[in-house]
Amino acid sequence: MTLFKTVDATELQARKTAAExxxxxxxxxxxxxxxxxxxxxxxxxxxxxxxxxxxxxxxxxxxxxxxxxxxxxxxxxxxxxxxxxxxxxxxxxxxxPAEQVKPLLDAILQKVEDDYIAEIEVYNNAIVDKAVAEQLAMAERREAKELEEATKARRERIESEVRQGLKAPDLTKPKSGKK
Structure with missing residues (x-):
């Protein structure tokens, strides 16, 4: 099944009949x-x-x-x-008379068909635009998450380098000695 609309002959004929x-x-x-x-x-x-x-x-x-x-x-x-x-x-x-009506009616029916096809194209283009917007939003969220993880990893790496460079005391081990 597709999300796109196609020309439905019965609907087009119904529109032409109504216009006529x-x-x-x-x-x-x-x-x-x-x-x-x-x-x-x-x-x-x-x-x-x-x-x-x-x-x-x-x-x-x-x-x-x-x-x-x-x-x-x-x-x-x-x-x-x-x-x-x-x-x-x-x-x-x-x-x-029919000779006056036929060219006018042909023009009207052609306009009805053109309008119907344009309506379908607008609908199909809206579906494509929505799907593209969703894909872009998903890609932006993924990139933001990856950037956040990379920033966090870089911060942890720099923090460990700084701690090694300053030789910060380990507070988890108790001091031995007199009170």
């Missing part, structure tokens, strides 16, 4: 919460791509001609259909 469902269910256009400002953390608006296009129709008499025009271009009506924005303006929610 999110793309197909998202309306193309301006999203006021598309991203976050890294400094303040507040939402930042931006343009998002999606599988649904909201076609603005300003007059009721234009609903059918606009619908026919977009269906001839390959668009299909969503389950939401026509939504009234106010008394005289509507939006027709239509699925984008």
């Amino acid at each position: 469902e999110q793309f197909r269910g998202r309306k193309s256009g301006i999203d006021h919460f598309a991203g976050n400002d890294p400094v303040t953390g507040r939402p930042v608006g931006g343009y998002v791509e999606g599988g649904i296009e909201a076609v603005l129709v300003k007059y009721a008499e234009d609903l059918i001609p606009v619908y026919v025009e977009y269906t001839t271009k390959g668009y299909t009506l969503t389950s939401v259909g026509v939504v009234s924005i106010n008394s005289s303006t509507w939006e027709i929610y239509m699925n984008r």
Whole structure:
């Protein structure tokens, strides 16, 4: 068994399926919460791509001609259909044609795969970094212990040389003689 992660095809496919469902269910256009400002953390608006296009129709008499025009271009009506924005303006929610969706979806799925592989690489690199740090710490502790033992042995050797040189009296033998 290895500690390293590898690419799991089922997990990758699940992530791709989720990304595709999110793309197909998202309306193309301006999203006021598309991203976050890294400094303040507040939402930042931006343009998002999606599988649904909201076609603005300003007059009721234009609903059918606009619908026919977009269906001839390959668009299909969503389950939401026509939504009234106010008394005289509507939006027709239509699925984008496959030739528009395919390149966008391919780019999104490639990004999902790249992000997944990058996530695995970060995880594996973290394991290697942790193992290296543990090995270094163990080597430093071993070296510190060896240095401490060498210092202690050197001190004992020097102390014995000094005692020999000064001929310190042996206090363990009692003195013989008168009191």
